[in-house]
Amino acid sequence: MRRRQAALIVRIAVLASLIVLLEMACRLGLVDPLTVIAPSDMVSSMVDQIGSGELNASIAATFSTIVLAFVLAVIGGTAAGALIHRLPRLRDVADPLLASYYSVPTFIFYPLLVALLGLGQAPLVVLGVLSAAPAVVISTLSGFDNVAPVLMKLARVHRLTPARTLAWIVLPAALPHLFTGFKLALSYALIGVIAGEFILSGTGLGYAISFAYQSFDNRTMYGVMLFVLLVAVVANGVLYVWEGRLARRRSRG
Amino acid sequence: MSGLSLGKNQPRLASRRRVRAVDTTVLVLVMLSLWQAIGSWTRGVAVSPPLQTLVYLVGLLQTSMFWDHAVATLQAFLLAFVLSALMGLALGLIFGVRRFAGEVAEPILAGFYTIPKVTLYPVVLLLFGLGMSAKVAFGVMHGLVPMTLFTLGAVRNLSPVLVRTARVLQLSPGRTMRWVLVPACLPDIVNGLRISFSLSLLGVLIGEMFSSQRGLGFLLVNGMAQHNVPLSTAIVTVIVAVAIAANTLMLRVGRRFGRPDA
Numbered sequence: 001m002r003r004r005q006a007a008l009i010v011r012i013a014v015l016a017s018l019i020v021l022l023e024m025a026c027r028l029g030l031v032d033p034l035t036v037i038a039p040s041d042m043v044s045s046m047v048d049q050i051g052s053g054e055l056n057a058s059i060a061a062t063f064s065t066i067v068l069a070f071v072l073a074v075i076g077g078t079a080a081g082a083l084i085h086r087l088p089r090l091r092d093v094a095d096p097l098l099a100s101y102y103s104v105p106t107f108i109f110y111p112l113l114v115a116l117l118g119l120g121q122a123p124l125v126v127l128g129v130l131s132a133a134p135a136v137v138i139s140t141l142s143g144f145d146n147v148a149p150v151l152m153k154l155a156r157v158h159r160l161t162p163a164r165t166l167a168w169i170v171l172p173a174a175l176p177h178l179f180t181g182f183k184l185a186l187s188y189a190l191i192g193v194i195a196g197e198f199i200l201s202g203t204g205l206g207y208a209i210s211f212a213y214q215s216f217d218n219r220t221m222y223g224v225m226l227f228v229l230l231v232a233v234v235a236n237g238v239l240y241v242w243e244g245r246l247a248r249r250r251s252r253g
Numbered sequence: 254m255s256g257l258s259l260g261k262n263q264p265r266l267a268s269r270r271r272v273r274a275v276d277t278t279v280l281v282l283v284m285l286s287l288w289q290a291i292g293s294w295t296r297g298v299a300v301s302p303p304l305q306t307l308v309y310l311v312g313l314l315q316t317s318m319f320w321d322h323a324v325a326t327l328q329a330f331l332l333a334f335v336l337s338a339l340m341g342l343a344l345g346l347i348f349g350v351r352r353f354a355g356e357v358a359e360p361i362l363a364g365f366y367t368i369p370k371v372t373l374y375p376v377v378l379l380l381f382g383l384g385m386s387a388k389v390a391f392g393v394m395h396g397l398v399p400m401t402l403f404t405l406g407a408v409r410n411l412s413p414v415l416v417r418t419a420r421v422l423q424l425s426p427g428r429t430m431r432w433v434l435v436p437a438c439l440p441d442i443v444n445g446l447r448i449s450f451s452l453s454l455l456g457v458l459i460g461e462m463f464s465s466q467r468g469l470g471f472l473l474v475n476g477m478a479q480h481n482v483p484l485s486t487a488i489v490t491v492i493v494a495v496a497i498a499a500n501t502l503m504l505r506v507g508r509r510f511g512r513p514d515a
Contacts, residue, residue, distance in 0.1 A: 007353065
């Protein structure tokens with residue numbers, strides 16, 4: 001435990017000194033402000049933009065898209081995973097497909113999706129689901145595979161219907177695995193949606209960054225960038241801690 | 254991943270294989286007809302149907318224009334992949350052997366892995382300028398972390414006996430790496446290479462899709478902008494085929510190294 005705390009302190013010190021170093025390099029003119037601006041300027045730009053409300057529309061657009069994609073991926077992915085788990089023949093063909101799914105850069109489908117669905121929220125949601133859902137399917141399968149046989153026997157002894165077995169036994173037992181899938185799904189949906197907005201879109205935070213870049217507005221660009229990265233880090237961090245708690249509660253029994 | 258362990262008796266395994274071959278064929282046919290359905294439903298405005306795409310692709314493969322762009326992507330990608338593999342391997346070994354440094358670095362790397370790196374692409378462009386080096390740098394940003402994390406995990410989970418043996422034999426750090434660490438971690442290293450391969454490809458392609466004049470990513474976006482649907486569908490098909498082929502190959506290689514008794 002001491003060792004972990006020491007690592008945490010050193011980690012924070014390393015990150016803090018990197019930020020201080022960058023700040024000093026910018027203030028001393030070692031770094032061209034046209035390339036990177038000082039971290040303190042990034043923070044003040046972020047605060048200004050959020051305070052003035054000019055980002056509100058982008059924030060609403062981006063997060064509603066991400067949440068929609070995430071929810072669809074979780075529901076669809078869990079359902080698909082449960083179905084594939086029940087049908088061994090389907091599983092035999094689905095396994096190699098899932099194993100190589102993430103080797104395909106899903107993102108290259110985005111231009112086709114835009115052509116198919118028009119520029120707007122729809123192709124972004126589909127892109128988010130395409131990047132997130134397979135992670136949920138994979139973790140659902142591994143969760144269902146790892147349900148202890150004794151629990152399944154218990155369900156049979158109590159003559160539970162398949163629906164009740166699923167709701168009362170399988171899902172709770174598989175929860176830690178499912179949660180890992182949900183965590184991945186959130187970060188994949190976030191990455192997919194923001195990348196889509198960045199490359200080809202008219203709204204959202206990703207678009208705000210690429211628009212600021214193309215109009216040489218570095219201050220705005222770094223402000224929005226910092227905001228997006230902070231949100232991503234906080235969201236992933238919260239889920240990471242939550243996941244650890246779940247796993248620990250499970251191991252305590 | 255695939256449950257091959259069931260095949261205790263040979264005939265059952267063979268029939269299972271046959272069923273699987275039939276099912277795979279059915280699945281491929283379903284996917285192709287879905288592709289065809291989307292193509293004809295939208296009358297080729299968004300996606301061109303499979304057969305038409307194939308014909309177009311054969312023609313495209315004979316133009317020098319396509320190969321110019323493909324070579325540009327390939328160069329950037331190979332450079333990015335080799336750089337992330339070598340640097341990731343070195344970092345992973347260092348962080349794996351120096352436990353404390355590894356404990357400090359791992360959450361930072363894992364955090365970096367989950368952030369939307371595309372938002373950082375303008376910074377890469379400002380630092381490296383438009384062109385090849387920015388694409389390569391962005392590819393490395395995607396590919397380096399998984400390689401490092403996989404190698405780190407492999408070294409950390411290494412049996413202590415191996416490390417002690419190296420110490421008893423008084424191997425130098427370089428030789429320990431060359432003769433003990435790398436061979437012992439090979440399955441995980443191959444896995445890391447596989448993930449790193451697809452992510453650095455993704456990084457390079459995204460780089461090309463955003464303010465670039467060369468490469469397959471540019472060709473794809475450009476095809477969309479010019480309403481040249483067969484072109485963009487063909488590019489997507491090529492990339493998907495190459496990615497799946499490379500991944501399957503590396504999965505096979507990884508499995509071979511994965512069995513110590515083989």
